Amino acid sequence: MSKASALTIREKEVGTHRKVDFQVRTILPIFGVSIALATDALIPAHANLKYANLPHYRYFLYGALGVTLLLALVALLSEKLREKYSYRGAFIGGTFLFLTLLNLITAKWLLLPQLYFPSIARIFNVFFEDSKLILTCIESSLLLLVKGILIGFIIGLSCGIAVGWSKKANYWIYPLIRILGPIPSSTWTPLALVVFPTAKGAAIFLIAFGVWFQITILTASGIQSVKKAYFEVASTLGANDLQNLFKIAVPAASPSIFLGFFNATCSSFVALMAAEMIGCKSGLGWYVNWQKTMLSYPNVYAGLIVVAVFCYLLVTLQFKVRDRLLSWQEGVVKW
Amino acid sequence: MVENVKTGAISAKNVRKEFTDPNGDTVVALERVDVDIKPGEFICLIGPSGCGKSTLLRLIAGLTEPTEGNLYLDGTEIKKPSYERGLVFQDPTLFPWLNIYENVAFGLKTRHVFKDKKKDVEEFIKLVKLEGFEKSLPHHLSGGMAQRAGLARALVNHPKVLLLDEPFGALDAFTRMNMQDELLRIWKERGTTMIMVTHDVDEAVYLSDRIFVMTPRPAKIEAIVNVEIGRNETYGRKRDSGDFLNLRSKILRILDYTGKAAEIEYTI
Numbered sequence: 001m002s003k004a005s006a007l008t009i010r011e012k013e014v015g016t017h018r019k020v021d022f023q024v025r026t027i028l029p030i031f032g033v034s035i036a037l038a039t040d041a042l043i044p045a046h047a048n049l050k051y052a053n054l055p056h057y058r059y060f061l062y063g064a065l066g067v068t069l070l071l072a073l074v075a076l077l078s079e080k081l082r083e084k085y086s087y088r089g090a091f092i093g094g095t096f097l098f099l100t101l102l103n104l105i106t107a108k109w110l111l112l113p114q115l116y117f118p119s120i121a122r123i124f125n126v127f128f129e130d131s132k133l134i135l136t137c138i139e140s141s142l143l144l145l146v147k148g149i150l151i152g153f154i155i156g157l158s159c160g161i162a163v164g165w166s167k168k169a170n171y172w173i174y175p176l177i178r179i180l181g182p183i184p185s186s187t188w189t190p191l192a193l194v195v196f197p198t199a200k201g202a203a204i205f206l207i208a209f210g211v212w213f214q215i216t217i218l219t220a221s222g223i224q225s226v227k228k229a230y231f232e233v234a235s236t237l238g239a240n241d242l243q244n245l246f247k248i249a250v251p252a253a254s255p256s257i258f259l260g261f262f263n264a265t266c267s268s269f270v271a272l273m274a275a276e277m278i279g280c281k282s283g284l285g286w287y288v289n290w291q292k293t294m295l296s297y298p299n300v301y302a303g304l305i306v307v308a309v310f311c312y313l314l315v316t317l318q319f320k321v322r323d324r325l326l327s328w329q330e331g332v333v334k335w
Numbered sequence: 336m337v338e339n340v341k342t343g344a345i346s347a348k349n350v351r352k353e354f355t356d357p358n359g360d361t362v363v364a365l366e367r368v369d370v371d372i373k374p375g376e377f378i379c380l381i382g383p384s385g386c387g388k389s390t391l392l393r394l395i396a397g398l399t400e401p402t403e404g405n406l407y408l409d410g411t412e413i414k415k416p417s418y419e420r421g422l423v424f425q426d427p428t429l430f431p432w433l434n435i436y437e438n439v440a441f442g443l444k445t446r447h448v449f450k451d452k453k454k455d456v457e458e459f460i461k462l463v464k465l466e467g468f469e470k471s472l473p474h475h476l477s478g479g480m481a482q483r484a485g486l487a488r489a490l491v492n493h494p495k496v497l498l499l500d501e502p503f504g505a506l507d508a509f510t511r512m513n514m515q516d517e518l519l520r521i522w523k524e525r526g527t528t529m530i531m532v533t534h535d536v537d538e539a540v541y542l543s544d545r546i547f548v549m550t551p552r553p554a555k556i557e558a559i560v561n562v563e564i565g566r567n568e569t570y571g572r573k574r575d576s577g578d579f580l581n582l583r584s585k586i587l588r589i590l591d592y593t594g595k596a597a598e599i600e601y602t603i
Contacts, residue, residue: 229428232398237442237492238418247445251432328432328472 023082025089026075029068032096037061039100039108046110049119056128057103057121064096118298126302133287134306140282141310144200145272148207152264156212157257160219164253165245174220181213185267186274199279207271214264215257222256223249255329258322265318269311284310336544340375342409343495343528345395347371349404352390364390366555367404370547374409374495377522377529379539380547382590387554388532388547392498395530396422408495418442421489425501427481429473435484436460436469442492452491459487462521479510483517490521499531503538515542519570536586540564540579541571548589558589 040061045052075082099120105111107119127134162169163177185206192202226249234248250257276285284307291299352365365387372378380388393399394406397416406413408420416422429438440456443449449456460466463483473481482502489497502518503511515538522529533539539546543562550557564578572579 227428229424229426230430232396232416233422233424233428234430234441234445235398235416236396236418236420236422236498237445237488239441239445243445247441248430251430254432328474 019079020077021079021082022076023086023089025086026072026082028089028093029096030065030072030093032093033061033065033068036096036100036103037065040103043104043108045107045119049107049110050114051119051122051125052107054119054121054125056124057119060124068092115295116297118301122298123301123305126299130299130302134302137282137284137287137303138306138310140280141272141276141284144203144275144280144283145207145268145314148204148271149211149264149268151204152208152211152268153215153261155208156215156260156264157219159212159216160257160260161223161245161250163216164220164223165249170220177213177216181217185210185271189274189278193279199275199281202278203272203275203280203283206275207268210267210271211264214267215260218256218260218263219253222253222260225256226252255326258326262315262318262322265315273307336373336377337375337523337526340526340528343374343526344407344409345372345496345528345530346407347391347394347404348407350391350394350401350406351403352387352394352399353402363553365394366553368556370556370559372528372530375526375528376545377543378531378545378547379543380530380532380549381534381536381539381586382549382557383534383551385551385554386549387551388549389500390554391549392500392530392532395496396420396498398422418446418492419494420496420498421492421494422498423482423485423489423500423502425504427473427478427485429476429481429484429488431473433473434469435465435471435473435476438473438484439487439491441488446492455491459491462490462524463487463517479506479514482506482514486518486521490525490527493525494527496528496530499529501532501534504533504535511538516569516571518542523570536583537574539586540582541574546586548586550590560586560589 037058040058071081071085075085103120106114106117107121159173159177163173164170188206188209189202192205193199196202196205230248230252231244234244239247272283273285273288276283277289280286284303288300288303288307291297291303347368347370350365350368352363354362354364356362368391380391382388390399394401395413397413397420400414413420429435430441433441436456439460440449440453443452443456460469463486465480465484465487468476468480468484473484476484482505486502499518503514506514518529519542521527529542531539531542540562546560546562547556548558548560549555560582562572562582564572564576564582566572
């Protein structure tokens with residue numbers, strides 16, 4: 001093949017993925033934001049709406065407009081961003097349309113009682129006015145969660161390995177797991193509050209308990225279902241029992257252990273919120289519950305949004321770690 | 336047979352193996368076996384399924400214990416698995432969470448000699464022609480490549496005996512013939528005693544010094560056939576010579592005479 005024809009082929013290949021290119025879908029978010037802005041600015045708020053002059057939703061939309069404009073510009077130049085962003089474009093634009101709908105129903109037309117369904121502007125206002133308290137709540141929740149998960153994970157992993165590996169441990173510990181494990185951890189609350197001197201200690205126990213069960217069960221079943229041939233080959237390569245356990249059984253069971261960890265994280269959110277609503281004087285669960293009793297629903301919604309983002313970030317982080325550690329798996333399930 | 340090899344002699348003295356099946360009945364997996372395998376010899380165990388060939392291999396590997404009798408490697412009794420008796424299955428059984436380099440280095444690392452023998456890992460990856468695939472994960476390799484990686488992983492320990500349980504059974508005909516020549520080259524180079532289970536008569540005649548022909552019900556060694564056909568430059572044998580074909584039909588006859596020909600998985 002001549003040099004010239006090789007070149008034309010390469011040009012054709014590049015043609016579909018040019019370095020500088022324009023994708024219509026990358027400007028969909030700008031449309032969405034513009035509609036939201038126009039609605040908010042041009043349609044007057046309902047006459048009976050309280051706190052009608054809060055500007056924070058408007059600020060947020062200005063910010064969003066700037067960001068979407070910038071992203072659309074960068075997407076012209078960066079191929080990687082363009083592909084990702086144009087795929088998500090319609091969804092992001094749609095989200096702003098949904099916000100516009102909410103804005104119309106609450107602030108503009110006042111179709112719902114404003115005590116329970118406040119305007120978006122009032123919810124956004126909370127993030128500014130109450131930011132200090134929310135941040136301490138995030139910190140407190142995160143600390144409880146990390147401690148609970150860590151303790152539960154360490155004990156769960158040890159129990160799971162013991163039960164999966166040793167017949168004796170299986171004989172003694174497994175029935176215990178079968179009896180205690182399925183009890184929802186919030187059921188232990190009365191006992192936990194008595195046994196632990198502080199409400200935080202009780203909360204950590206409740207979180208750790210749920211995590212322990214999930215990790216134990218899936219670690220044990222993961223280790224028990226490792227292909228026997230792996231151990232046989234490892235033995236003929238000079239591995240002793242301990243090496244068979246830690247160099248074969250545990251890595252081979254790691255997909256199962258991670259599944260347990262995922263289940264545990266999800267159930268730990270439940271336990272965290274339940275625990276915080278009972279005894280603690282801080283944390284996101286406490287915040288939402290407390291604001292509800294104060295009938296300040298903008299704060300409740302703001303709190304729920306923070307909880308959602310908080311859990312989303314933790315689960316995402318976990319998936320990133322998993323994808324890195326378990327990249328060896330064939331056809332790994334993406335979430 | 337590779338000359339001047341001092342280690343890798345296997346002897347089985349009155350070995351017998353029974354299993355208990357799920358109903359609680361006793362099943363004889365291997366009738367009395369009394370054989371000696373010389374250092375550097377290439378042995379094939381051949382026979383239909385249920386003849387005890389894999390059981391004999393697992394006994395030598397130390398993965399199961401004989402019900403009666405004893406097995407010895409160079410005069411030392413075999414009691415449990417050891418790196419001196421390497422094992423390769425039909426399924427390469429590479430550890431999927433380790434890349435090819437780490438798989439091959441596994442034995443050295445478990446024996447805590449990896450630091451001094453890093454060169455061996457590279458040498459054996461080269462020997463099985465997998466240079467450039469060190470960082471690949473097992474599921475990215477073809478069947479033949481994975482099997483070669485499995486060979487390198489067993490060989491890097493410098494085993495005295497290499498036990499092969501139908502190692503090429505899952506490969507296509509061309510890859511299988513190539514792998515047979517690779518195996519012979521490694522055998523000549525290293526002088527490792529080879530004991531290979533197969534149900535391919537051609538493969539057995541092509542490779543081995545002696546063939547243990549085994550038959551089921553009762554599972555036992557029916558005959559030991561010396562292969563006295565000269566080897567060619569790749570240490571294999573001319574597959575279409577008269578001697579080759581005669582020996583092939585002789586072995587098939589041994590299996591046939593016992594009335595078990597129907598279970599052989601090929602036709603003449």
